[in-house]
Amino acid sequence: MAAAPAPPVTATTATTTTTATTQPGGREALPIATSAEVRQYAARVARIRGRDLVLTVGLFALAAVAGLFGPRLLGSLIDGVQKGTTAGHVDTIVALIALFLIVQTVLTRYAKLAAGKFGEGVLAELRENFVSRVLELPLSVVERAGSGDLLSRSSRDVDMLSMAARYAVPTTLVAIVTVLLTIGALALVSPWAVLPLLVIVPPIGVVFRWYMKRAPEGYLAESARYADLTDSLAETVDGARTVEALGLQRHRIERTDEEIRRQFAAERYTLRLRCVFFPTAESCYIVPVALTLLFGGLGYVHGSFTLGQVTAATLYMQQIMGPIDEMLAWADQLQVGGASLARLLGVAGVPADRQASGEQPEGEDLRATDVRYSYIPGREVLHGVDLSLRAGERLAMVGPSGAGKSTLGRLLAGIHGPTVGSVAVGGVPLVELPLADLRGQVALVNQEHHVFAGTVRENVVLPRPEATEEQVREALAAVDALTWVEALPEGLQTPIGANGQTLSPAQAQQLALARLVLADPHTLVLDEATSLIDPRAARHLERSLAAVLEGRTVIAIAHRLHTAHDADRVAVVEDGVIAELGSHEELVETGGAYAGLWDSWHGRGAAAEQV
Numbered sequence: 285m286a287a288a289p290a291p292p293v294t295a296t297t298a299t300t301t302t303t304a305t306t307q308p309g310g311r312e313a314l315p316i317a318t319s320a321e322v323r324q325y326a327a328r329v330a331r332i333r334g335r336d337l338v339l340t341v342g343l344f345a346l347a348a349v350a351g352l353f354g355p356r357l358l359g360s361l362i363d364g365v366q367k368g369t370t371a372g373h374v375d376t377i378v379a380l381i382a383l384f385l386i387v388q389t390v391l392t393r394y395a396k397l398a399a400g401k402f403g404e405g406v407l408a409e410l411r412e413n414f415v416s417r418v419l420e421l422p423l424s425v426v427e428r429a430g431s432g433d434l435l436s437r438s439s440r441d442v443d444m445l446s447m448a449a450r451y452a453v454p455t456t457l458v459a460i461v462t463v464l465l466t467i468g469a470l471a472l473v474s475p476w477a478v479l480p481l482l483v484i485v486p487p488i489g490v491v492f493r494w495y496m497k498r499a500p501e502g503y504l505a506e507s508a509r510y511a512d513l514t515d516s517l518a519e520t521v522d523g524a525r526t527v528e529a530l531g532l533q534r535h536r537i538e539r540t541d542e543e544i545r546r547q548f549a550a551e552r553y554t555l556r557l558r559c560v561f562f563p564t565a566e567s568c569y570i571v572p573v574a575l576t577l578l579f580g581g582l583g584y585v586h587g588s589f590t591l592g593q594v595t596a597a598t599l600y601m602q603q604i605m606g607p608i609d610e611m612l613a614w615a616d617q618l619q620v621g622g623a624s625l626a627r628l629l630g631v632a633g634v635p636a637d638r639q640a641s642g643e644q645p646e647g648e649d650l651r652a653t654d655v656r657y658s659y660i661p662g663r664e665v666l667h668g669v670d671l672s673l674r675a676g677e678r679l680a681m682v683g684p685s686g687a688g689k690s691t692l693g694r695l696l697a698g699i700h701g702p703t704v705g706s707v708a709v710g711g712v713p714l715v716e717l718p719l720a721d722l723r724g725q726v727a728l729v730n731q732e733h734h735v736f737a738g739t740v741r742e743n744v745v746l747p748r749p750e751a752t753e754e755q756v757r758e759a760l761a762a763v764d765a766l767t768w769v770e771a772l773p774e775g776l777q778t779p780i781g782a783n784g785q786t787l788s789p790a791q792a793q794q795l796a797l798a799r800l801v802l803a804d805p806h807t808l809v810l811d812e813a814t815s816l817i818d819p820r821a822a823r824h825l826e827r828s829l830a831a832v833l834e835g836r837t838v839i840a841i842a843h844r845l846h847t848a849h850d851a852d853r854v855a856v857v858e859d860g861v862i863a864e865l866g867s868h869e870e871l872v873e874t875g876g877a878y879a880g881l882w883d884s885w886h887g888r889g890a891a892a893e894q895v
């Protein structure tokens with residue numbers, strides 16, 4: 285096969301430190317664990333599951349020992365027949381061969397069972413760790429990495445690893461044990477019988493080293509390219525309407541073609557490695573058998589070996605090639621599994637963006653002190669914001685597009701931690717509160733009203749799984765949603781989301797609001813909560829929202845000036861700082877940016893309501 289150029293490897297070769305790398309499109313891939321970390325993890329698993337591992341290897345070793353009696357007995361049978369023996373002796377040997385075959389079969393069955401238990405146990409633990417690590421990932425990291433990377437790690441990499449844990453690891457261990465025992469059995473037949481095996485060690489060693497030097501990078505690059513492709517496809521599907529509206533089909537197809545080309549190059553590279561490695565290794569297998577027959581035959585003619593010895597040595601030589609082949613074949617799968625394990629473990633290398641200090645907030649006041657924030661290192665979008673809110677206060681944030689209102693809102697809701705400075709509630713920084721406690725203090729309300737696959741009840745109780753039926757109904761009633769929920773075919777138990785009843789955006793938003801009522805935070809940050817919903821639904825929703833806001837501190841990112849007019853204070857955000865802060869009256873009197881906006885709103889009338 286023609287040599288393919290090696291694809292550029294953006295995933296690290298995992299030799300020194302856990303690393304995040306930049307992907308096409310400016311995305312920052314999640315980190316990949318180093319080979320030292322992968323080895324440490326494997327050693328830890330071997331320690332924790334030592335009993336299962338010893339049982340598995342022990343049973344396979346016993347099965348291999350049982351399998352070694354056959355050739356030896358056959359050899360002695362041939363020698364016996366040659367020298368002249370009784371029919372009874374022949375029958376005994378045949379019965380013994382049959383007995384050892386049965387013992388080997390039974391032991392192999394239990395060994396495979398033990399191997400299965402071991403592999404499934406390792407996999408289950410790894411999956412659980414992975415899921416809990418993914419759920420703890422800082423949102424900012426997921427946003428930077430894109431969903432494709434996470435999706436491919438949780439699907440393709442888990443699949444690859446399950447192949448390795450279920451089959452490659454146990455089979456390789458068994459093959460190693462079987463090869464060692466068979467070499468021992470060969471040496472017992474005659475120390476000379478081991479020599480033909482040594483002939484194939486150099487060529488297989490060379491090609492194996494050549495392969496192992498290239499394969500880890502190759503498989504990591506293959507996984508990374510697969511993640512890029514998944515990302516690109518997911519982006520196209522998510523943004524299908526935008527693609528259609530802006531006529532971007534050609535552009536998206538070209539982008540996908542490019543991703544496919546890169547993935548193809550990565551796969552062709554690893555295929556080329558396999559095309560060199562496997563044929564070379566497999567063509568070596570026949571050599572020791574041929575040499576044993578040749579030199580064994582010569583030795584027999586010269587009287588150095590018996591026919592039985594030659595038969596036993598040839599059978600052992602043939603028998604040993606099976607496990608050697610399995611070792612080499614699974615080495616490939618182990619490489620793939622190792623690369624996948626490095627990608628799964630790498631997720632644990634993402635530093636947490638919050639660390640619970642155990643302190644409890646005293647009071648409900650929210651305070652931002654010298655808050656600075658950068659999405660991309662070196663590109664600050666908030667430049668030192670100070671803001672203090674009393675419990676129960678209503679603050680409206682206004683300002684031009686891109687000024688930093690949403691970013692500040694997300695920091696005030698504790699979604700992201702500030703790069704510099706702090707946002708604290710009752711004296712405790714939000715990033716020092718466990719997530720469950722944080723959601724009971726401050727929450728963000730925005731246009732994202734995702735409906736999870738499950739029943740209406742399951743969707744509402746997400747922040748408080750222990751909520752009673754009565755509390756769920758009260759929460760739904762508070763946002764004016766109980767009537768339509770009860771009208772659904774199975775009421776609270778009606779399946780919604782994927783494969784369930786379809787909800788309107790307003791209904792989905794009401795469920796999100798009911799969730800908030802259950803979480804019961806004292807402070808809410810509203811970001812464009814109703815702007816995308818049709819005006820009639822919006823009015824209905826505003827009533828639901830008003831019920832939720834009642835009695836809470838509210839920071840509203842205001843897109844209508846009347847929201848600002850009705851608020852206790854208004855913050856004008858410009859270029860990442862709070863340029864003006866005061867009540868509507870004070871700001872109008874000062875004659876600054878807000879006064880200008882207010883004048884123009886008056887001047888243009890209701891049509892100019894949008895800021």
Ligand SMILES: Nc1ncnc2c1ncn2[C@@H]1O[C@H](COP(=O)(O)OP(=O)(O)OP(=O)(O)O)[C@@H](O)[C@H]1O
Nearest residue numbers: 427659660665683684685686687688689690691692
């Ligand atoms: N996820 C992100 N990654 C990188 N930069 C971002 C990200 N989100 C926002 N920004 C940048 O941060 C700056 C502030 O954006 P932000 O959305 O907070 O402004 P805004 O005042 O809320 O604007 P709008 O009213 O249009 O929503 C902008 O320059 C924007 O491009």
